[in-house]
Amino acid sequence: MIAWVPVAVPALVGLITLMLGETRGRARNAVNLLGAIGSSAVVVSLVRSAYAGDTFTSRIPMLPGLTFGVSTDLLGLLFSAVATVLWGVTLVYAIGYMDHARDRARFFGFFAWCISAANGVALAEDPISLFIFYEVLSLTTYPLVVHNGTPEALAAGRKYLFYALGGGAALLVGVAWLASIAGPTPFTPGGALGAVAGRNNELRAIFALMVAGFGVKAALMPLHGWLPGAMVAPAPVSSLLHAVAVVKAGVFGIIRLVNELYGPELATSLGVATPLALLAAATILISSVIALRQDDLKRRLAYSTIAQLSYITLGTALCSPLAAAGAVAHLAHHAVMKITMFFTAGSVYETLHVKKVSQMPGVARRMPLTMISFAVAAFALAGIPPLAGFASKWLLAAGAAEDGSVWAVLVYVTSGALAIGYMVPVLTSALRPGKHAPAAGPESDPRMLWPIVAVAVLTVVFGLTAGLPGSPTHWAITAIAPSFGGWTP
Amino acid sequence: MTSYLIYVAGGALLYALGTYGLLARRHLIHKVISANLMGSGVFLILIGLGNRAEGGPDPVPQAMVLTGIVVTVALTALGLAIIKRYYSATGLTNLDDEPPAGERP
């Protein structure tokens, strides 16, 4: 039953938060923080067990011939750990950010539920359980997207639902179809579809349906339309959900799909991996170019997220062990980098009411520590060593090269250059002298400042320790190795 | 040519007339009467068909017709009561005109 803890604890926290109501703020904060710390501790201990070879699995019978189960394998725990630990960090930030906001009970309650669902996606042991958590995640995110209740927020929410539920429908058909021809198919490194290997056309159609389903959250073009709009949500939502939990659920689904449902070999021999890779490559380039043109900081970051998510998709679709490992590592690395940036964007907006790049002159002098953190994350994102983004990008590019996909290497390096192109103007604009004078006191609410610094430090640490046991890179390689027949680099 | 066919044919005719009335007549009481006509038609058919069997009349259709009459009477009474209320609330005797707005539950 321990396997359910990462799902159950945030769910419980969400329930208690909603029941506490709007007025009991202190109790709400305590419950949330305790929940985050507690579930982080459990996840860490699960990781230690998983490294030692102990994975826990738990199933509940649900529909005829159908169980609902979770399993604490290393791959799932990576995503789960990222979501859970960053939930704690984001909570501190959100408590500061939402200090004077309304409807906080609703906000924190659904926030916790989102994390619960994301953990479920991470740990789900088969496609059906994953689908269920995936849909729950879609639903629990909606109140957060429309949290402000403004017409723009409602429009964004409508768009989000349109995409999310449409994707969910595609996924449902794919999953149900698979179940009808193959029965239960728990994720197995290297592929779980040996029994139905001959039914190629059906398998191709199912793959396409499932990619369409996951592609929505993974913001794979042309399914990305909801993400920039969803940026109307409060900053903590953009930070944790639209940079980490929700969007990563999509790419994580693709990782599971390629590596542990179809398996790299079958995916390659069916010829479904290459179109996916091409789609991801196009997404990377197009969205990077679009990001160059965005004046709204959060929209710029959103398009950057779209590109970075497709890094992961591309890495997975290449079906080369190094690239697959890089993709998994990038899942963690991009999380800390992008959350830093979104935190910063939110903090700058909340402190100075600046939300456009062109309004940023003077911000660097007014909020130096915040902008330094942003710079660290921005350079990491662009793949400058020794920061986190470089390590995963190296693996991705090396994997592509090893696979002989030189075009993918070029896509990666080009997008790295474009990343500098859309990140540096933010920095240069902030560095310019402007109307914001240096602050006399602290540069912003400390509850917002220190989480930013913390995640920026993580960005550096992940880069510096890349490859050492326990680092996301090492973890990713260990988790992905079984999918390639016990490959060791 | 057996006699039951006459009943069946008459019943069918009544049923068809009633159906037409229920569909086409606007006045609410006309519709109730039409429904009763339909009922009578069905009862005639039942009686007629019940007489068809060899070895004397079948008692089951008779029982059905009796029950059916009771039900139809109840429906008719309810219908008339509602029509009366409806007329006093709106002054209308048909369903096609919109009732005056403003009254909502």
Add this chain to the structure above:
Amino acid sequence: MLLDHLPALLVAVPLTGAALSFVAGHRRAPHVALVTAAAIVALAVALVARVLDAGPFRYAVGGWTAPLGIDLVADGASALFIVLTAIVGMGVTLYATAYFRTDDETAYGHGLFWTLWLFMWTSLNALFLTGDVFNVYVCLELVGISAVTLVTLSGGAEALRAGARYLYASMLGAMTYLLGVALLYASVGQLDMTILADTLTPDVTAATGLALMIAALVLKTALVPAHFWLPAAHGSAPSPVSAALSSLVVKGSYFVILRLMLYVIPVGYLGGTDVALGVLGSVAIVWGSVQALFQTRIKQLVAYSTVAQVGYLFLVFPLARLGADAFALAVTGVLVHAVSHGLAKAGLFLASGSLMSRFGHDRIDDMRGAARSAPVLTLTVALAGITMMGLPPSGGFGAKWLLVSSALAGGAWWWAAVLVAGGLLAAAYMFRLLAVLLADGDAVLGTPASAPRTEWVPLALAAAAVVLVAAVPLITDLASASNILIRAGVTP
């Protein structure tokens, strides 16, 4: 042993309650109703246990057995519908204690609700238990009479108008059904469903009779295009009544269609009727959803949602001819759907009623900001929405999964597409409502006509529809214990 008489008790207890509540006066009537409801719940649970334990059984009323007497038949499916009726009925009763709390004795229909409601409950239980096609007619009319009266309970012009339409539709249906029974009897000479199932032979008269019966039942179930009476009736009735009508009454006539089509009538006996019903069901899903999307009044939206959801119930008929696997999955799926929709729709109607009495109006667009002042009701709408969209984890998802699996197992992907599209359309109209409730705005709420305490009732019902997914194994067992699957010799 009292429990041997369970089927009779399930009819007798509410009938006694109805009589008692009439003489008890409007102050004590709610208590009578609550006690009766509690008793029915207990009896329903006992029936489920008995059916699961010993399988289907027949009960000869008064000791007279068929063909002379009228047998009651309790199988898994009827037990399921009875327990659904018991749970929803309990909720409606609880909610109504606050809703009909008025001392104005001059009010139209004052104090009549309890008697009519328990009477309707009686007829529904009888309908679910009866094994005789003529008895079905009687029960349907009893349900119809009490339902029409309940619809007109508020005495408003609109309610009366809706009631009159409902009544005429009822009459048309009743006479058509009776004509069908007459033709069937003329051909076969039998009325008991089991005997009919055993003796039915190809015959024009019998087929015509059965087709007429099904046409009449389709009207009573409000399948598009025969849905014309439903939105007005369900939309203008008092909220507890709307809940009962939408979640239970349409299921009554549907239950009869289910039994006729899948138990009595052999496959192919009625030609392409089953496919035609499936097509109409698909049309209903689309048409009802689109209409719901464009409604401006909350109860109209919910009523059209019923029109759409009823469509799903009819997809079982084409799916059932796709082989044994598809048959079992489809029947189980449709049973899960009936239950989850019953619970969710009751919760949704009751919540709408509370929202209307809080706001003092029923215009959706003027309900902005309700999430802040009425979080429980908003949550109810959300939970009910989830199950109606068929999103996991909810009973609606269980149903959709089973039906989709059935379609795929039978190789008929187009029905799966209909199911999936229906879920998306449901999402469209439900989120239109939810978005307004979640929008920023400070709703000026009117005096609550219902005490907030009873606002937990719809939440409980909607939540039950969601957690129903955990009860799917139980429903599967009940489906296996239904005469339909036993006769077909398949298990899900």
Add this chain to the structure above:
Amino acid sequence: MDTIGSLIPTGMGALRFAVDDIAVPFLALFAFLWLVSGAHAWATTPARERGRLFAYYVPSAIGGVGVAVAADAISFYLCFALMALPAWGLITHTRSAESRRAGAVYLTLTVIGEALLLAALVLMATGGDSLLLSEMRAGAAASPHAALIVALLLGSISLKIGALPFSGILPLSYTYTPAGAASALAGASVKVGALAMIRLLPADAVGADWVSAVMLLGLITAFGAAVMGVLTTTPRAVLGYSSASQMGLVLIAGGVSLGDAGATALAHGAIVAFALHHGLAKSALVLGADVAAHAKGRERTVALCALALPALALVGAPFTSGFVAKYALKDAIHLLHGPVPEAVYALLPLTAIGTAALMLRLFVLIRRETVGDPLPARPPVAPWALVLAATAIATWVWPAEWNRHAIESVVSPDSLWTATWPALVAIAGWQAMRLIPAVVRRLDGVVVPGDVLVGLTALLGRFDDHPRSTQVAATPTSARVERLRTVLTATEGRLLAWTTASTILVLLAVVLVTLALS
């Protein structure tokens, strides 16, 4: 799984640095220049701006020194980036609009160059299954992507050293940069391109036509940049184009190094020689120009005289560092046969004419220049003097194969004449130009620093300063949806009318009966 394979960067522990034969001269050069230039920058920067300047200078210096000793791909790329990216802050230090535009261009090209480098490194690493630069370079020749690798490397190097058509990057990055920092950029930073040629460009990996093409590109750069430099109007711009011109010569050596192994060794010698010679001389010129511009009277004359030393060195006058370096280059080219190498060999002395013209232009401009911004103190002389001294002796005393060979054979009447006549030709030409003052005036300032790249700034400006707003308004319910709603509602209204509805119902019954009987 505690050991991670050779291709995976294992934390900071994976960074390998080594001081080998190639590293020593570059390490010495870079460390010396970054230190000395830093001293100059420190002294000439107002105290309140020092923090801002050195926040960029120090990381850049660390990267600049580290790159010399980097022994594996990761540390090389890391140091390369660490050196190049913060230089943006040096270029835009004055915060003027022009400097910002220059910074944007610099950054864009640098980033593109790094992307190319990274792609090349990745391909080389996976080809040879190693992250060590020496093994990667050796393995690249066998890689199936050898041509692509060389192309990527050449692209990256060209951007770094300002080969045509990117020559403008150098004048752009020096023009607005404070003198000390400009000295480091001109002396050290650009030489990383030379280092990359030695460390990365694989020998014998591509055909002879590649060698020829690269040599031609180098030669064209050497001439073209000189012409453009002469037509600009600030000393820094002239120095920038002069760097590009000189690096064109290095590129010729780079081209030679692509050939067989024998030529490669000689070419590497030439590259090292050029790096040392040009790094020191150019730094001395940048610092000296600053000193001279802020000096008055006799001091100014003395400064200008001292400045002649590095200028002459660049021209390759006898007994200067350029004299040795050019000899080493010629030595390397001489090994190759074929029309292109022979043509390049023949035309090489002519490049000195361009350089000489550039130097003349430089002196004219320095003399013309009035004292610019007020400085807290006059530029210190000591750092400049140190660089001057190093310029004078470095190539002669450096203990290495190439200079021993050059020193032994360089001093011959023939070579002395070869080194001298281009300068004389240039001076003669210069004097001749005085006869047509109208033409000279018209040509003065025809080229602005950055030449073709200036167009890029306009493009970048669109992304930087005021990007087009892409705010999307919440879409109102469109008229089409409204129409649909009307139609559907009306249809439903008709369906609900009693007569229609009940008729449909009767029809339905008929249909069902028909179906049942069919």
